[in-house]
Amino acid sequence: MNLAEAIIRKNVEKHPLKSAVGFKKKDSGWKELSWNKFGEIVYKTANALKSSGIVENDKVAIYADNSAEWMIFDLAVLSVGAITVPIYSTNNGEQTEFILTDSGSKMILVGNQSQYDACLEILQKQNTQLATIIVSKKAVWIKKEFSSVYLEDFIAKSSPKFDFTNKENDDTATLIYTSGTTGTPKGVMLSHGNFIKAFDAHFDYFQFRNFEEELSLAFLPLTHVFERSWSLLCLYGGARVYFLEDPKDIAKTLEEVKPTMMCAVPRFFQKIYAGVLEKAEEGSSLKKKIFSWALETGWQTAELRRNEKAIPFGLKIKETFADLLVFSKIKEKMGGRLWFLPCGGASLSPEVTRFFESIGIHVTVGYGLTETTATLTALPLTRFEHGSCGQPLPGVEIRIGEQNEIQAKGNGIMKGYYNKAEETEKVFTDDGWFKTGDAGRFDEYGNLFITDRIKDLMKTSNGKYIAPQQIENLLTNNNFIQQITLIAEGRQFVSALIVPNFEFLKEFLKKNGISFTNWEEIVSKKEIVDFYKVKVKELQSHLSDFEKVKKFTLMPAEFEIGSGEITPTLKVKRNVVLKKYADIIEKMY
Incomplete structure (x- = not known):
């Protein structure tokens, strides 16, 4: 079945007047579209695509920030049997041109002026198959003579009635270009069946109640x-x-929208966790005692729920007071209604998941890749193991191969890399298992634990192996550390480039009467370096001596997407950083 049809048709028929999507209008707050209206706009967009010459299996790109238009356009492309090619909104013109050229995209939806300008330049070069630019916002200035049109005008005369193009499970739905911490981006081919079967597996696994x-x-x-x-x-x-x-508006938006669910990356949870602990530490001795008591109470009840055991009446009363005095205030900052938070992209420390479970929010740590349609494993709602990535979803098989590599089979595994048969062959074993490139292990209960990216494992000159992600994750749990890159390969000891959390560091400067000049000077000050030495020493106290960061350099600015130092999902491109800051690294040795 067509993925778009599987989403739209049943919901329009089942509850046409129920809200489907919400978006913020600049001057009038949040608005919603009913399923009826949402479906109608998707159909009109799909008909406009067909009228403009887009046919089955054509590639159509989206280069925009999140918006209702993004999703509408995506579903419309899928509806006509074409293939969606998403491009990160933070990509520059060169990166965008590469994806448009490699995919052969004929049309693109853009969201803002810089994205439009970049695509206009690409279109004028005539180096790609790009023929039309659709612009989602009227605020963007366009040159209509260069095949540019506003989305509103593009669909204005289209019919709101539409017949979906039938698609088989194995038909390609999208090409997602991997952000990649190394190498050239590759277009991952995911099918209609990959998505639909993965969705069914999630509902089978979690058994949600009243999901609608x-x-x-x-x-x-x-x-x-x-x-x-x-x-x-x-x-x-x-x-x-x-x-x-x-x-960047996430804090304010959480309080406005009050979501019940939301997927996020580890850094989101780390910042909240570290911020709460920091604030608690600054409180009076009485407030510290109340916080510790509440956290202990929450942990006791969370553990009983995790193991599906009854909570004694007395403990329930204590939990009510703990929530009233402490937890409700934390949760209100997140909108007050969040209970289910899928987390992926990197590992998350067990102390962080335990904290959220204690305050009544289930962080569902999962594991997967673009090549696996996201989730391979996830923590269930109960009977899970903190620190693990949970167990395989229905329809997913996982085994541990050579070098402890996690290998997978199942519904979500990609068709391959677009126009890259050799690259595709490299990531599959002779017997058809997908090689993830991640090292891991199963415990006796079938829970998967990720140890590290195989390519990231470092060997010191003393022959010791370092798994950098675990140590980096440990250190970034602290609110004063925003980003970190470990160095150890071929070295006699571990060192690091540390990017401070400048927001918290600025507060530290104020409290300690240190005048602010510029960050280059601040991160070189002895008292600041000494402060971080103490922090780093405390955070890694339980590590083996060979794993500990012995020297570090504080960086005066964050690693950035635009400069290629991090991916759009905030993963540090280790090779880029090591090369760019080679001189700084050498000074530490």
């Missing part, structure tokens, strides 16, 4: 397989999805 009443906030980039799959899953199940255009 849930509200999800899409704040991670829809270009990434994680947010796109999750948002499509929510719509597939009849839940509402609100779209946040600027992720």
Whole structure:
């Protein structure tokens, strides 16, 4: 079945007047579209695509920030049997041109002026198959003579009635170009069946109750397989999805929208966790005692629920007071209604998941890749193991291969890399298992634990192996550390480049009467370096001596997407950083 049809038709028929999506209008707050209206706009867009010459299996790109238009256009492309090619909104012109050229995209939806300007330049070069630019916002200035049209005008004369193009399970639905921490981006081919079967597996695994009443906030980039799959899953199940255009507005938006579900990356949870602990530490001795008591109470009840055991009446009373005095205030900052938070993209420390479970929010840590349609494993709602990535979803098989590599088979495994037969062959074993490139292990209960990226494992000159992600994750749990890159390969000891959390560091400067000049000077000050030495020493106290960071350099600015130092999903491109800051690294040795 066509993925778009599986999402739209049943929901329009089942509850036409129920809200489907939400979006923010600049001057009038949040608005919603009913399933009837949402479906009508998708149909009109699909008909406009057909009228403009888009046919089955044509490639159509989306280069925009999150918005209702993004999702409408995606579903419209799928409806006509064409293939969606998402491009990160943070990509520059060169990166965008590469994807348009490699995919052979004929049309593109853009969201803002810089995205339009980049695509106009590409179109004028005539180096690609790009023929039309659709612009989602009237605020963008366009040159209509260069095949540019506003989305509103593009669909204005289209019919709201539409017949979906029939698709088989194995037919390609999308090409998602991997952000990749190394190498050239590759177009991952995911099929209609990959998505639909993955969605069914999630509902089978979690057995949600009243899913149609849930509200999800899409704040991670829809270009990434994680947010796109999750948002499509929510719509597939009849839940509402609100779209946040600027992720920097997440704090304010959580309080406005009050979502019940939302997928996020580890850094989101780490920042909240570290911020709460920091604030608790600053409180009076009485407030510290209340916080510790509440956390202990929450942990006791969370453990009983995790193991599906009854909670004694007395403990329930204590939990009520703990929530009233402490937890409700934390949860209100997150909108007050969140209970289910899928987390992916990197590992998350067990102390962080335990904290959220204690305050009544289930962080569903999962594991997967773009090549696996996101989720391979996930923590169930009960009987899960903190620190693990849970167990395989229905229809997923996992085995541990050579070098402890996680290998997978199942419904979500990609068809391959677009136009890259040799690259595709490299990531599959002779007997058809997909090689993830991640090292892992199963415990006796079947829970999967990720140890590290195989390519990231470092060997010191003393022959010791270092798994950098675990140590980096440990250190970034602290609110004063925003980003970190470990160095150890071929070295006699571990060192690191540390990017401070400048927001918290600025507060530290104020409290300690240190005048601010510029960050270059601040991160070189002895008292600041000494402060971080103490922090780093405390955080890694339980590590083996060979794993500990012995020297570090504080960086005066964050690693950035635009400079290629991090991916759009905030993963550090280790090779880029090591090369760019080679001189700084050498000074530490």
